[in-house]
Amino acid sequence: MAQHELFDIMASTRSMRRLKPDPVPDALIYQVLDAGIRAPSGTNTQNWRFVVVKDPDIKKQVAAVYQKGWAQVETMYADRPGPEHMEDTKFRRLINAAAYLAQNMAEVPVLLFACLKERPMPPELAARLARLSGSSIYPAVQNILLACRALGLGATLTTVASLHEEEIRAVLKLPEDISTYALLPIGYPMGRFGPVTRVPAEEVTCVDQWGTPLKKG
Numbered sequence: 296m297a298q299h300e301l302f303d304i305m306a307s308t309r310s311m312r313r314l315k316p317d318p319v320p321d322a323l324i325y326q327v328l329d330a331g332i333r334a335p336s337g338t339n340t341q342n343w344r345f346v347v348v349k350d351p352d353i354k355k356q357v358a359a360v361y362q363k364g365w366a367q368v369e370t371m372y373a374d375r376p377g378p379e380h381m382e383d384t385k386f387r388r389l390i391n392a393a394a395y396l397a398q399n400m401a402e403v404p405v406l407l408f409a410c411l412k413e414r415p416m417p418p419e420l421a422a423r424l425a426r427l428s429g430s431s432i433y434p435a436v437q438n439i440l441l442a443c444r445a446l447g448l449g450a451t452l453t454t455v456a457s458l459h460e461e462e463i464r465a466v467l468k469l470p471e472d473i474s475t476y477a478l479l480p481i482g483y484p485m486g487r488f489g490p491v492t493r494v495p496a497e498e499v500t501c502v503d504q505w506g507t508p509l510k511k512g
């Protein structure tokens with residue numbers, strides 16, 4: 296693979312929330328999962344577990360929980376500005392796209408849940424590690440997003456469904472030690488993969504210690 300291809304893929308893996316209902320071949324879903332499980336995990340535990348939802352009835356149940364979570368997030372942002380770096384019109388566009396995804400979640404061909412098998416922890420460590428709990432699943436999630444992009448599939452990392460974890464657990468019949476960390480709706484995109492817009496690295500990086508700016512290379 297040419298080096299630039301990976302960088303091009305990373306630079307154009309944006310959230311694709313408007314997806315066609317056309318089915319996605321199982322072989323492609325296997326390929327993105329196979330990319331996911333290449334990720335690192337703490338002490339190589341590989342405690343990721345995935346649930347691929349294609350059944351229309353289960354998708355409807357997932358969509359109902361997602362919509363409940365999304366309604367709470369939407370209310371929160373109704374009179375709140377978006378991130379500082381983003382113009383308000385752009386932020387409102389993001390909210391509209393996210394609302395579209397919520398409304399059309401049941402029609403997305405594949406709803407992929409990224410879960411973790413939780414490990415019992417000594418209580419004194421549990422509180423400290425809580426902040427890091429997702430660090431053994433999100434690298435796999437990012438691999439999956441990149442693999443989707445490489446295969447021409449649209450996807451978005453979403454976490455809204457996990458706001459109602461108990462309900463999602465019941466819908467998916469998850470055992471007690473399995474928790475959800477992300478839901479990736481996957482399908483062929485209606486629009487095009489555009490470049491992602493980000494604050495430049497030199498504006499978010501310090502050298503050696505806080506306050507010393509990085510010079511652009």
Ligand SMILES: Cc1cc2nc3c(=O)[nH]c(=O)nc-3n(C[C@H](O)[C@H](O)[C@H](O)COP(=O)(O)O)c2cc1C
Binds near residue numbers: 456491
């Ligand atoms: C931790 C996390 C949670 C997110 N949750 C949601 C979500 O619940 N619903 C949604 O539509 N997008 C969600 N997103 C997608 C972000 O809105 C998106 O990555 C961000 O706006 C940048 O968009 P872009 O990659 O298209 O430039 C989430 C992203 C992350 C990293």
